[in-house]
Amino acid sequence: MTATVEAARATTGNAVRPVRFHQVGKAFGTGKKSVVALEGVDLAVETGEFVCLLGASGCGKTTLLNLVAGLDQPTTGRIELGSSRPAVVFQEAALMPWLTAAGNVELPLRLAGVPKAQRRAKAAELLELVRLGGLGDKRPHELSGGMRQRVALARALASTTDNTGSGAGKPSLLLMDEPFSALDAITRDVLQGELLRIWQATGTAILFVTHDVREAVRLGRRVVLLSSRPGRVVREWEVAGLAGAAEAAAVEEINAELRKVISSHAAA
Amino acid sequence: MTATVEAARATTGNAVRPVRFHQVGKAFGTGKKSVVALEGVDLAVETGEFVCLLGASGCGKTTLLNLVAGLDQPTTGRIELGSSRPAVVFQEAALMPWLTAAGNVELPLRLAGVPKAQRRAKAAELLELVRLGGLGDKRPHELSGGMRQRVALARALASTTDNTGSGAGKPSLLLMDEPFSALDAITRDVLQGELLRIWQATGTAILFVTHDVREAVRLGRRVVLLSSRPGRVVREWEVAGLAGAAEAAAVEEINAELRKVISSHAAA
Amino acid sequence: SRAERDPEPAAPGGQGPAAELRLGYFPNVTHAAALVGLDQGLFTKDLGATKLVPTKFNAGPEAVGALLGGSLDASFIGSGPAINAYAKSNGEAVRLIAGATSGGAQLVVKPTITKPEDLVGKTVVTPQLGNTQDVSLKKWLEEKGLAGKVKVTNLENAQTLDAFKQGQVDAAWLPEPWSSRLVLDAGAKVLLDEQTLWPDGKFPTTVLIVRTQFLQEHPESVRALLSGLVAAIDFANKDQAQAKTVVNKQLKELTGKDLKPAVIDRAFGNIQITADPVAATFEQLAKDQVTAKIAKEAPKVSGFADFTLLNEVLGKAGRPTVDAAGLDTK
């Protein structure tokens, strides 16, 4: 079997990459009814890099993140994971319904054995960060869609803070699956800013799925475009530090390419 | 008790309005822990009108739609519902996990007693419309987030077609809660176009929640802005037929107002 | 193949009086001797330091299980289950040491039935598969050539009464006090008294058995128990009226309900309270199991009885000893 995940340090050259895909493929099901979600994907995220993943709906972005997070196994190819356990923001909020908002944010800290007082403080701080201060004692079913998404975001941020134990010394990695899709423009702006701040402050690498080309260009240092059925890397753009007209041009170009990819699929 | 819902024809003046709010308020819970989601909301949707609802995350948009759909009762005020049963696209896809995609789309038709062959054809057609042709036999858990959202959209469209029986003669109404949030730009464009086409063809009134000001201005004839905690109607804009610079200006203005509303809330 | 393991070697000569003696009995008229002995404190009188733990059972098989499982030392029990206990443990686990009641079983029928032939096609009830009455009925039917022509049903006594009242059952072969209850409460007639089938009208209804190991280890305690039994039997036979009152009082205490005076009178009239287990009948009882098609071969009962202690006690009390009729040798 060629599909393996190496959790050991992957040293290609002499850089420790948080994650590297070697011709990774993923199919669901077997036989006639199988769906090939990803095929021959080569992708690497450098330490501290902010990579945005774009692609049509259903092209395999979530599948790719799941592979990185170790929640699924590739059917072909190989994934080298150099980072400590990646933190994940899932596409659905997927909050634990029996825990309050604060309890959900505390959960990864509890699993890591952080003492109670510290956990509390951290959770309160993170809820404040996602603009949910004072709502820590609400249950998931009492929150609006966007609020839930923000709690999930805070929870993922809480789980990145584990840089002790087995994760010590390894680069950290944050996987985010459309984390801002249910947020209004203003909240989104604020959180984008926070995310960039956290990224710069901690040096964590981020793999960020979005549908908003503008957001991808604004946040990412690199934008990766996936094709549909099967998902493959079509093209990449370096977009670090673009602003004003250059940014607009990049958005324009990526949009055009996206359109091309999607329509070619629709035609096929 | 002043909170009532009149499902009878509400004839104010001589126009039959699909829905009209009279000083509607909605609070969750009782006593100290109660949350006031909506307060003193006056809002009417005219027959065949396309109204977009904007507001910060957690301001009460979903609550408002639930009230219109009759899934919740207002705590104060009065709602006049002049339309036949409104069709709803929920914020979560909320597909029935035991039904295939096609089965989900067929469900409202089945509940309305449409014969099998007709149901099949209609479901296939609607799935084609949301660009999911050929995926009708997939189960919800085999679909990506965006695909699920599109199935939910198709399902809601299927449920609008009931214009017989008790709904006969009444204006129809479509409630949509961020239906395109999980879609890539291109698919979203296509579906926005389709939605406008359906709207024009059927003359159904639409109440459309979105976070994307651009989308609101593009689709809506009127844009309504809700404030947060409690949700009240802050301002309305007529945006029918705007294009080019006028459209950009409207977007700019609404964005500024939204920012003001949200920051004033944050300050409070 | 099974490892050989000797049954625990019993210390010859015993180990002195036991710390406690766990005695099983049923709240039933046929256990009158046990009820009287318990009520009057006759068993404890001679037991001395040995603590008596009376344990109430509802059915024979459970008492047999408790004896075989070693959580009961002695028990009053019907003769059928007693034979089963001996046979199923390959003649190891238990010994028959005394009788308690003899007689007291009748075939009662609907008034419309007047002769055995009338039973053809009818439903006849016995209390339990393989118990004394069940075997007796089946053997009797066999002898009358009625086997297979009569529906034999096993039903708990209490429910037999109800079913008989309802007319769902046409006849029943029951021990006391149930035959009396059917006669007095439900208008049944006696077609046959089992006494007429046995020589001298004697057959064992309730007997006392003891765990072999207990008997070997604590003969003093068993002797004390037996002297209590003999005293209880004396008590019951000397003053029947008093005995009836005592039995009824015990029944009330144990089950929350007593019997009607008429029922207890009639029941007492049909039983004999005696220490003689009528050992001579056991060979026949075992053979009857085959006739009744309960067993394929007759259970071996030789070596079952051990009346040494009983006869010692009876002798001391100046009463006639009982005859083992060869049942005490293998």
Next chain:
Amino acid sequence: MPPLDLKDGSVEAGLDALDTPVNAPEGNLLRRIAARALPPIGAIVLGIVIWQVLWAAAFWPEFKLPAPIAVWNLIWELISTGKIFELFWTSVHRAVIGFAISLLIAVPLGLAIANIQVVRRGIGPLVSGLQSLPSVAWVPAAILWFGLNDSAIYWVVLLGAVPSIANGLVSGLDQVPPILPRVGKALGAGRIGGIRHILLPAALPGFLGGLKQGWAFSWRSLMAAELIATSPDLGEGLGQYLHNGMSLSDISMVFAGILLIFVVGVGIELLVFRPLENSVLKARGLTASAR
């Protein structure tokens, strides 16, 4: 859910009034208890009335359907002699202990069956097979193996309750949306942490149903086990009382026994399972009132 019980209040009364809705006072505990207790009491009273009417109509002879008053007299006798406490205490404390032990055995068993494929295939069907064995079947073996003591009784109870609780847990675990354990894994939950913090709480609503069934099984098994024997060591429980009624062919006593057992069943449901269930469902927004 019935619409919130609001007092009439004009909206113009001021916006502040809306911040804390003018609701029926929450503190009216009496009323809430009444709302809880009245319906079952009403149902019971109705039942007794029907019974009395049927009896008075002499539709059936008395030995088929006893008079309510006769049954009540029996129960009253038990109460006035204080015997009822012995009956309740003997049975209930045994059932609780048996249930607690069953829980300790069944939870690891259920977790293993639900999570380990080989165990599920190998042991799973056997556990269901065990569950289908009537308690009385174990009585002879229990007496032989354990003797006439509480161990035998607990053995019978365990064999009744463990498979049921384990199966209930498996069914609860099977319904956990797979995304939750995945999230747990992504948040760094190990094998044990995942079970403790994700799987068990997630399975709780389904598991509670299983617990209820498990309790019913253990209680019923206990009733069967109590028929074995009564001795000073064992004490007399409800099962024995019922059996006495049965062996005396005394329908009033049978009814009294059934009623007492029934009362315990209803009591445990109202005092233990109902509040537990309500709080679990409410915390997750699963209350029927949400519908």
Next chain:
Amino acid sequence: MPPLDLKDGSVEAGLDALDTPVNAPEGNLLRRIAARALPPIGAIVLGIVIWQVLWAAAFWPEFKLPAPIAVWNLIWELISTGKIFELFWTSVHRAVIGFAISLLIAVPLGLAIANIQVVRRGIGPLVSGLQSLPSVAWVPAAILWFGLNDSAIYWVVLLGAVPSIANGLVSGLDQVPPILPRVGKALGAGRIGGIRHILLPAALPGFLGGLKQGWAFSWRSLMAAELIATSPDLGEGLGQYLHNGMSLSDISMVFAGILLIFVVGVGIELLVFRPLENSVLKARGLTASAR
């Protein structure tokens, strides 16, 4: 889930090869059946080996633990005389009929309890109380009311199974995410349509667990009911066979009876509930393998 069973194949072999993954042939039915059947058989064989060893070690006297071969001889005799079919048929057909009737009664009852607040409060606790009544408690009343026939047996079975199934359904319904009935309502489902098309299918995974428990209850109640009476009119079922063994103090026969009842339990689980459960869970992506 173990990683998909792929044959080694170089990725360079061409992209077309990937479109239909080179999997272990699905048609290998034999292997899949073996994978299903082996673990339980293995567990059973292990159990028998332990039994034989315990027996051979003469750890207990033979009347406490019968020889496996003695029990097998009894079973073999039943098989060779064909009597086993009578036993199975009598019991299983009664259980199936009783279960089916219970289902018809329990489903509306469960729906009413779960959906109507007054019924939940009034009847709910009583149903749980009924569930805690041992089946034997009903035997005297059943004979009195129905007589010595199948009706009495079905009555006992119903009283055992109905509350259990109803409670299982309630617990399944309580776990339905409230969004689903809301969606149903928004899609135009009425009272009946909502139950038929939304509530019942949504509650199915939880309900299946309840059904399993209900089956166990009805089967066990049947075994208790069959003890009522042995009579040619009623036919002899497994319960009677077991009871006869107990009456005769024949531990081998008791073991044979237990084994036969156990076999039926395992069989029903493997042939009915397991496939049902698997298909329901799989269709909803709730398989344990998804974890």
